[in-house]
Amino acid sequence: MPARWFFVTLAALLPQIATADPVVDSISPPVLEVGKTTRVTLVGRELAYAEGLWFSCGRVTAKPVESRADRAAFDVTVDKATAVGIVGVRIATRNGLGNACLVLIDDLPVRTGGETIPIPAAVWGTLREATVDRYAIDVEAGTTLSFEAVANRLGKDSDPLVTIRDEKRKVVAEHDNSAGLYFDCRFEHTFAAGGRHTVEIRDARYHGNDHHLYVLRIGRFPARRVALPTESKRGPAALEFVALKGEHGSAWVPVPTSQHPITVVKPPILPDVPAVVIGRNPLRAATAMLARRQFTATFAAVPAELWGTLPQPGSTATFAVMLAKGQRVHVRGEAKALNSPADPEVIVQDANGRELRRTGDADVETPFDFTAPNAGEHRLIVRDKQRDGGPDFAFRLTVRNDPFPPKLTAEAEGLTVPRGSYQEVPIVVTRSGTAGPIALTLRGAPPGVTLTPTKIDEKETAVVCRLAADATAALGLHTVQIVAEAVGCEPVLVTTQPLIDTRRVNV
Numbered sequence: 001m002p003a004r005w006f007f008v009t010l011a012a013l014l015p016q017i018a019t020a021d022p023v024v025d026s027i028s029p030p031v032l033e034v035g036k037t038t039r040v041t042l043v044g045r046e047l048a049y050a051e052g053l054w055f056s057c058g059r060v061t062a063k064p065v066e067s068r069a070d071r072a073a074f075d076v077t078v079d080k081a082t083a084v085g086i087v088g089v090r091i092a093t094r095n096g097l098g099n100a101c102l103v104l105i106d107d108l109p110v111r112t113g114g115e116t117i118p119i120p121a122a123v124w125g126t127l128r129e130a131t132v133d134r135y136a137i138d139v140e141a142g143t144t145l146s147f148e149a150v151a152n153r154l155g156k157d158s159d160p161l162v163t164i165r166d167e168k169r170k171v172v173a174e175h176d177n178s179a180g181l182y183f184d185c186r187f188e189h190t191f192a193a194g195g196r197h198t199v200e201i202r203d204a205r206y207h208g209n210d211h212h213l214y215v216l217r218i219g220r221f222p223a224r225r226v227a228l229p230t231e232s233k234r235g236p237a238a239l240e241f242v243a244l245k246g247e248h249g250s251a252w253v254p255v256p257t258s259q260h261p262i263t264v265v266k267p268p269i270l271p272d273v274p275a276v277v278i279g280r281n282p283l284r285a286a287t288a289m290l291a292r293r294q295f296t297a298t299f300a301a302v303p304a305e306l307w308g309t310l311p312q313p314g315s316t317a318t319f320a321v322m323l324a325k326g327q328r329v330h331v332r333g334e335a336k337a338l339n340s341p342a343d344p345e346v347i348v349q350d351a352n353g354r355e356l357r358r359t360g361d362a363d364v365e366t367p368f369d370f371t372a373p374n375a376g377e378h379r380l381i382v383r384d385k386q387r388d389g390g391p392d393f394a395f396r397l398t399v400r401n402d403p404f405p406p407k408l409t410a411e412a413e414g415l416t417v418p419r420g421s422y423q424e425v426p427i428v429v430t431r432s433g434t435a436g437p438i439a440l441t442l443r444g445a446p447p448g449v450t451l452t453p454t455k456i457d458e459k460e461t462a463v464v465c466r467l468a469a470d471a472t473a474a475l476g477l478h479t480v481q482i483v484a485e486a487v488g489c490e491p492v493l494v495t496t497q498p499l500i501d502t503r504r505v506n507v
Helices: 275-280 282-294
Strands: 006-013 022-026 029-033 037-045 050-055 060-068 073-080 085-093 101-106 121-126 133-139 144-150 160-165 170-174 185-190 195-203 211-221 241-244 250-257 262-263 297-300 304-309 317-321 326-334 344-349 355-358 367-373 376-384 393-401 407-410 421-430 438-445 449-452 462-469 477-486
Touching: 022 101, 029 037, 029 073, 029 121, 029 170, 037 407, 050 073, 050 477, 085 449, 101 211, 133 211, 144 250, 160 185, 160 250, 170 185, 195 211, 262 297, 304 317, 317 393, 326 344, 355 367, 376 393, 438 449
Parallel strands: 029 101, 262 304, 297 317
Antiparallel strands: 006 477, 022 037, 037 073, 050 085, 060 073, 085 101, 121 211, 133 195, 144 185, 144 211, 160 170, 160 195, 241 250, 304 393, 317 376, 326 367, 326 393, 344 355, 344 376, 407 421, 421 462, 438 477, 449 462
16 A cells, blocks of 8 residues: 655755665664664665754654665664654665655663573564574563564565463464564464463564564553544544553554544444243344344434454444435445455445445545435445454445545655756556646655646646756755645645555555
């Protein structure tokens, strides 16, 4: 999934176009502790003449310490107010910008291992081929701890497996993939017996190399991976990561903001029908079952954000909206961005139960629309395509009367712009029922930096823009966003798919 925020990182560092961009294979340590300064080493190619590090979050500063062709070192300071989570990092040298890398910012104490690991801890290491890393912890009987492996989410082809053994080497817990966290895991375990236990971490396939780093988090922090909103949070539609505080540290879950009122699906309210009646009279039994189905809908008013979970295999969530005859409604779903493993399918029915639309094999995150043939109640039924389910199978549907804004994707995710010159930014447009021209503006650009053209005509599906820096533009790293606004739609950010680990990946 492309990044929701499009960061054009402008490095106006040279009076000529770069010829050899830096490439970073790994960053160690892969975790930075909040409120601390950490010596960070980047390993790769073309890393000489390093000027600085760009972070996708604020409140982080980097001071160059060492720079040569195959490695560069920085002292990185993370402000105490920085949110916990995974952030992007890019190196800037005199020759240009490197590929994006991912590191974890943590509020657990960062440690590098040892015979016994004090709790809490965020210990880091490397998943090497055919090896197992072991850490000893001392616990009391009845202690409940959370464990989390962060490796695949650092943009590497890693599949961490966490195993906990007691003093007799007996396996008391083992976790591989946690739904919604790609091939990583986050779980909670209560120790039945006290004493020394061993926590093992390895690649589940015994794969690995010197660049497959991991972070193993141990402590009392929330093990939740999915969060449903309890009230509407208005503002520009975006994806935010919310820190869930625990006794030792935090976990993070994604929660989108909403411009519309939020409705969370309610548990079914079943009519009071005696079981003996259902068993003796087939006609009354059928009537009772129909009544049961009719009482399972959660009512909402359009426009709305419809949230829910599919708590067990085969579950469905049903929402009811009142529509006028001929009213056209636009719908878009979302699941994966919520850390959810759900693959939702949406069925739209009219007041008579006739099916109007079904997403079928189409991606529910692709907007679709339907028109009410008659006035009255219409239902949106959500289920998993594979009929799977569980407490983390969350989803949200955005239902609105107006078309969704167009989607704009930039085919460049970082630029080195020579001062007094420009670089091209190709942008592809996917419209969702919107018409008219699309205006483009820059957000966060320093003085002297401009974008042309500033309009995409109605019939154009692609445009090549120029991001230019005049002679007055300040040298250094700058973060710039491109904002697009279609007629009658709210502004959206141009998105991109960043180059991570020297290849484009959906992490």
